[in-house]
Amino acid sequence: xxxxxxxxxxxxxxxxxxxxxxxxxxxxxxxxxxxxxxxxxxxxxxxxxxxxxxxxxxxxxxxxxxxxxxxxxxxxxxxxxxxxxxxxx
Amino acid sequence: xxxxxxxxxxxxxxxxxxxxxxxxxxxxxxxxxxxxxxxxxxxxxxxxxxxxxxxxxxxxxxxxxxxxxxxxxxxxxxxxxxxxxxxxxxxxxxxxxxxxxxxxxxxxxxxxxxxxxxxxxxxxxxxxxxxxxxxxxxxxxxxxxxxxxxxxxxxxxxxxxxxxxxxxxxxxxxxxxxxxxxxxxxxxxxxxxxxxxxxxxxxxxxxxxxxxxxxxxxxxxxxxxxxxxxxxxxxxxxxxxxxxxxxxxxxxxxxxxxxxxxxxxxxxxxxxxxxxxxxxxxx
Numbered sequence: 001x002x003x004x005x006x007x008x009x010x011x012x013x014x015x016x017x018x019x020x021x022x023x024x025x026x027x028x029x030x031x032x033x034x035x036x037x038x039x040x041x042x043x044x045x046x047x048x049x050x051x052x053x054x055x056x057x058x059x060x061x062x063x064x065x066x067x068x069x070x071x072x073x074x075x076x077x078x079x080x081x082x083x084x085x086x087x088x089x
Numbered sequence: 090x091x092x093x094x095x096x097x098x099x100x101x102x103x104x105x106x107x108x109x110x111x112x113x114x115x116x117x118x119x120x121x122x123x124x125x126x127x128x129x130x131x132x133x134x135x136x137x138x139x140x141x142x143x144x145x146x147x148x149x150x151x152x153x154x155x156x157x158x159x160x161x162x163x164x165x166x167x168x169x170x171x172x173x174x175x176x177x178x179x180x181x182x183x184x185x186x187x188x189x190x191x192x193x194x195x196x197x198x199x200x201x202x203x204x205x206x207x208x209x210x211x212x213x214x215x216x217x218x219x220x221x222x223x224x225x226x227x228x229x230x231x232x233x234x235x236x237x238x239x240x241x242x243x244x245x246x247x248x249x250x251x252x253x254x255x256x257x258x259x260x261x262x263x264x265x266x267x268x269x270x271x272x273x274x275x276x277x278x279x280x281x282x283x284x285x286x287x288x289x290x291x292x293x294x295x296x297x298x299x300x301x302x303x304x305x306x307x308x309x310x311x312x313x314x315x316x317x318x319x320x321x322x323x324x325x326x327x328x329x330x331x332x333x334x335x336x337x338x339x340x341x342x343x344x345x346x347x348x349x350x351x352x353x354x355x356x357x358x359x360x361x362x363x364x365x366x367x368x369x370x371x372x
Binding site: 006008010011012013014015017019021022023026029031033 | 145146313314315317318319323329330335339343346347
């Protein structure tokens with residue numbers, strides 16, 4: 001999986017959000033509000049470029065004190081949501 | 090002849106080979122002495138031919154079409170069309186500072202206005218300045234902006250204020266400039282005012298921003314944070330796929346979302362709408 005080109009992470013009034021600013025997504029017209037974990041996973045996904053549920057779960061477990069099963073389920077939920085919103089390719 | 094204009098304290102020049110600049114009278118209030126310009130436009134009257142370029146983006150509104158892209162040599166191109174007729178071709182350097190417009194005599198005003206708006210927005214996006222799509226009135230030395238999609242009734246709401254709120258004056262009916270200077274938010278008139286000839290070289294501190302939508306009732310509520318930011322983005326012109334410009338506009342929008350009083354007004358086109366709006370928005 002990859003993050004679709006053109007989506008950017010920004011801080012708006014203290015909240016972390018995803019905006020569509022690239023040419024292909026300039027008419028996205030939505031602002032996606034991210035909680036702290038989701039924002040961390042987005043940055044990690046940007047860093048890994050090509051990523052998988054396994055890879056992101058491992059990264060989350062290294063960063064946060066969390067059971068691998070819980071981490072995997074969180075990563076799954078977040079990626080499913082992003083996929084539905086068209087943020088992934 | 091080359092003339093200089095100053096809009097919201099940003100200077101640009103227009104060098105036109107078309108005689109008698111009566112058709113540019115909307116710029117007269119903004120004319121200034123020769124100064125260091127942010128960008129310059131040369132206007133040439135000739136048969137407009139399609140340029141050879143790669144299209145990046147295309148925008149159509151009410152039969153007016155803007156196609157933008159770049160040439161092999163890295164110059165930016167903007168083509169303006171009405172229906173299927175090409176009325177102007179604007180070519181500018183990569184940094185947007187030097188531009189040439191070739192336009193058809195019959196549509197020169199439309200072509201020049203759109204060229205200058207495009208160039209103004211591109212050159213000021215990183216300078217704490219934004220060209221808004223809004224109607225704006227002035228009341229007790231403060232400016233109030235009305236935003237909304239095309240056809241929502243921005244101009245109608247502005248005229249309701251003029252009709253029912255004494256001492257209200259129209260500052261601009263389509264494209265005011267908003268500029269942040271030392272944390273203060275200023276609203277400035279411009280030479281671009283849509284169908285209403287209202288070209289005032291005046292500036293006022295921002296009193297408030299009201300996003301409008303049509304409804305079978307009148308109701309106003311304050312917007313905060315992301316909601317406030319979200320109504321600003323579609324009202325500001327810009328090339329958001331250019332990172333520097335996107336960063337500049339984001340900083341600007343974020344500042345306004347944090348500092349400016351921003352409201353949403355669901356409204357009818359009636360006297361009560363203007364009065365409810367004024368009652369909440371004017372401090």
